[in-house]
Amino acid sequence: MMRLALIALLLTTTSAYDPVIAAQMDAEDEEKNKPGGEYDVEIREALLAAGFPYEEGDLVPEPYENIEPEPCLSIASVTLQLDTEVVLRFRDSFTDDVGDVIDLVDERKLTSGGHCEDDSACVAGVILDRIRNVREAMERLQRGWWDEPFVLKAAYNDTQLSVNATIDDLFIDGLRAIKAHVCFALSDKDVGDACVPITEQSYEVPLLLTVTGASPGAHRVYAWMEAAGADDECRDLLRRDRQTIEYFVPAWTNSYWEPFRNYTIKSYIGYDVRIVQGKGTYGIDGVRILAYGGSEKLAVGNFSSIGPGVSILLGGEHRYGWTSTFPFPAFDPRAAALTQKHAVSKGDVVIGSDVFVGADAKILSGVQIGHGAVIGAGAVVAKNVRPYAIVVGNPAKEIKRRFDDATVQKLLDQAWWAWDDVDVVANFEKLMAPPV
DSSP states (O other), X not given: OHHXXXXXXXXXXXXXXXXXXXXXXXXXXXXXXXXXXXXXXXXXXXXXXXXXXXXXXXXXXXXXXXXXXOTTGGGOXXXXXXXXXEEEEOOSSHHHHHHHHHHHHHHHTOOOBTTBSSOHHHHHHHHHHHHHHHHHHHHHHHHTXXXXXXXXXXXXXXXXXXXXXXXXXXXXXXXXXXXXXXXXXXXXXXXXXXXXEOOSSOSEEEEEEEOOSOOSEEEEEXXXXXXXXXXXXXXXXXXXXXXXXXXXXXXXXXXXXXXXXXXXXXXXXXXXXXXXXXTTOBOGGGOEEEOOSSSOEEEEOTTOEEOTTOEEEXXXXXXXXXXXXXXXXXXXXHHHTTOXXXXXXXXXXXXXXXXXXXXXXXXXXXXXXXXXXXXXXXXXXXXXXXXXXXXXXXXXXXXXXXXXXXXXXXXXXXXXXXXXXXXXXXXXXXXXXXXX
């Protein structure tokens, strides 16, 4: 445009700042930016071609109620193939983006590309439409609307784990603009085992891994997004939408029992929670643990079996003894100042050795489950369970014990689950038969 030519001429004809010339240029730009002025008409033509609504009298209408500045836009760029390749970076506001586009179209004399033929205003509209889509996608990401940026699927066959992240089309333009990757991890950690770029050609981000030495039962894949050059705010925003998905390893599939582990993971809602997991125990990776930042831990003994879909509540029990059970302190600091915490916990959840927890069972805070117990599928366990008891239902109730009292006591004294591995293997025949 003319203003670019004037700036170039100024730079080549003088080496000093001339306030008279600068003021004259500002006055000319102000006149042309007024409604009906040269710049205003060009901008409106481009906006109309891109389908942007506006009210009469607005200079440059905003296409949406944006939050400025959106995190991650500083590393975003848009690349389009028009008459020539066009690469645009984002400014602080959409209004500035529009001015850059109009300047670019005029400077490079862009008249075709996309669906445009010999129409510079149409080209500007195509570029602006892409910019709008990116800004809207990043705004959705920032606001944390109920739409997930991606959904996960996982399937395990023999030793091959296939994971697929499908990017939601509401976010795809923004994530492509920042050249985002989806990172996958087989354990709860901050560093991905593999990070796969979101490409321009597909909404699918696939990953195929060979998983060896996986114990039978439910396991999890963790996935989140990252982008090179992201600052802390952008990085936190991308990681906020971390997701998990379960995959199930059947028995006999390159299996082994895991050693004792004492580790920390993120609970289902994002707080750190400590896990003490005994030798041979499996299925904890697939447990939905609800913890709210307290000191409570989950402790499980040796050789216990945790079915798929199990939930364990370590905290967050609302105060039903108050007039209202609503967690006001979580929403308003004036309420938070009145109490240390609204949600409470009844303590650690302790699951003994040789315990079988059926699919979709729920265990509440403070519950202790004795050695050898069986928790029926879908049971809701709110009270302690004695050793070798079988409990079912909601609330869970004991229906019988696996063996008579004398046999139970003999098994507890024997404590086979504390034997060395070599002794466990040597006694397979006895362990896989009724006790004598």
